Amino acid sequence: xxxxxxxxxxxxxxxxxxxxxxxxxxxxxxxxxxxxxxxxxxxxxxxxxxxxxxxxxxxxxxxxxxxxxxxxxxxxxxxxxxxxxxxxxxxxxxxxxxxxxxxxxxxxxxxxxxxxxxxxxxxxxxxxxxxxxxxxxxxxxxxxxxxxxxxxxxxxxxxxxxxxxxxxxxxxxxxxxxxxxxxxxxxxxxxxxxxxxxxxxxxxxxxxxxxxxxxxxxxxxxxxxxxxxxxxxxxxxxxxxxxxxxxxxxxxxxxxxxxxxxxxxxxxxxxxxxxxxxxxxxxxxxxxxxxxxxxxxxxxxxxxxxxxxxxxxxxxxxxxxxxxxxxxxx
Numbered sequence: 001x002x003x004x005x006x007x008x009x010x011x012x013x014x015x016x017x018x019x020x021x022x023x024x025x026x027x028x029x030x031x032x033x034x035x036x037x038x039x040x041x042x043x044x045x046x047x048x049x050x051x052x053x054x055x056x057x058x059x060x061x062x063x064x065x066x067x068x069x070x071x072x073x074x075x076x077x078x079x080x081x082x083x084x085x086x087x088x089x090x091x092x093x094x095x096x097x098x099x100x101x102x103x104x105x106x107x108x109x110x111x112x113x114x115x116x117x118x119x120x121x122x123x124x125x126x127x128x129x130x131x132x133x134x135x136x137x138x139x140x141x142x143x144x145x146x147x148x149x150x151x152x153x154x155x156x157x158x159x160x161x162x163x164x165x166x167x168x169x170x171x172x173x174x175x176x177x178x179x180x181x182x183x184x185x186x187x188x189x190x191x192x193x194x195x196x197x198x199x200x201x202x203x204x205x206x207x208x209x210x211x212x213x214x215x216x217x218x219x220x221x222x223x224x225x226x227x228x229x230x231x232x233x234x235x236x237x238x239x240x241x242x243x244x245x246x247x248x249x250x251x252x253x254x255x256x257x258x259x260x261x262x263x264x265x266x267x268x269x270x271x272x273x274x275x276x277x278x279x280x281x282x283x284x285x286x287x288x289x290x291x292x293x294x295x296x297x298x299x300x301x302x303x304x305x306x307x308x309x310x311x312x313x314x315x316x317x318x319x320x321x322x323x324x325x326x327x328x329x330x
Contacts, residue, residue, distance in 0.1 A: 047100055051152065054104040058111035065119065074123050081116040085109045103150040110141040110153060114160075131167035134160045149207040155216065158195055162188060162220075180231060182245045188224040189252065196221050200268075211270075218260075218273050225253040226280050233287045257281065269326050271319055278315040282308065 061084060065077060088109035095102035114137045121133060138160035145157045169184045196217040202208045228249035232238060239247040260277050264270045290304055 050101060050104055051107075054108045055111075058108045058115075061112060062115050065115065069122075077119050077123065078116070081112055081119060084112045085116065088112070097148055103148050103153070106144050106148045107150065107153050107156065110144055110156060113137065113141055129167070129171045131164050131171055134167065135164040138164060151207060151210045151213045155213060158192075158217075161191060165191065179242070180228070182228050182243050182249060185224050185228050185249060186245060186252075189221060189249075192217060192220040192224065193256075215272060215276075219276060222253075222256070222260075222276060222280055225249060225256060226283065229253040229284055230287050233284060234291055253280075253284075265322060271323060274322065275315070275319060278319070282311045282315065285311065 061081070065072070065081075088105040092102040092105040092109070095105070097103060097106070114133075117133055117137055117140075138157055141153075141157060141160075145153050165187060166184065169181055169187075174181055174184075196214070199208060199214050199217055203214075228246050232246045232250045257277050257280060261274065264273045264277075286304055286308055289307060290300065293300055293303065295303070
């Protein structure tokens with residue numbers, strides 16, 4: 001009989017057949033890593049409180065400057081921020097970037113770097129637009145992002161790029177803000193979509209093996225596509241009267257959704273991302289029905305409520321069915 005790795009399903013089957021007692025089942029689940037042991041819980045809590053403490057410390061420094069801005073001289077402002085960045089950098093160097101505490105210190109230094117740029121702009125009144133602050137912030141911390149290889153720092157860098165693009169569009173390209181910026185949505189889709197593809201291709205890299213990062217990237221990618229899709233469904237004439245790119249965004253949303261359903265169903269099993277796809281379909285289809293039915297508003301809300309419940313039920317049953325199939329395949 002070939003040796004196969006034990007899974008939680010195998011253990012539960014043995015327990016149901018009275019092959020395992022409850023204590024033995026719990027011990028076996030801990031051994032295969034399904035149920036965390038005390039050491040795993042300590043590591044999780046240490047890492048969580050470390051990152052939470054670093055984040056709160058960095059945010060506290062920013063609010064400290066905001067509250068005491070008028071009472072502090074320029075040398076005190078620059079000195080405190082630069083000292084904080086220097087301390088974090090020295091600690092990370094001495095500790096070694098292979099440790100999470102050192103990476104968290106670099107993350108804190110990166111946040112303080114943004115505060116330093118903001119203080120510089122406010123002190124000397126450079127007249128720079130807000131998008132330039134975020135863009136230079138992203139450029140200056142890029143070496144740390146590349147060297148540290150820390151998923152949280154990479155996410156911060158990507159957020160800065162998104163903010164830079166949004167603010168550039170609002171402040172420079174389309175300052176009037178009278179029209180829906182469909183071009184901006186497509187650019188954001190390209191930016192986050194490329195980041196998602198890089199994450200998918202690099203999942204074998206140790207520091208990228210964090211599912212929460214992929215979930216955030218996928219959610220961001222789908223969000224910037226479904227917004228123009230909903231607008232197009234609500235007013236289909238917008239494609240012909242205002243901008244044909246709304247049709248392109250809708251087509252991209254349909255293609256990405258179908259591809260994602262296939263990919264995360266057959267190639268890389270992920271129920272959460274499948275659920276996100278189904279949620280988008282639910283929202284889009286409900287909107288389509290809502291704008292298509294020429295009935296009384298009260299009755300329409302009743303129909304839509306029943307429709308949402310029905311779609312959610314079908315989606316849940318399908319996801320449970322897929323999960324069962326995956327277990328059988330294993």
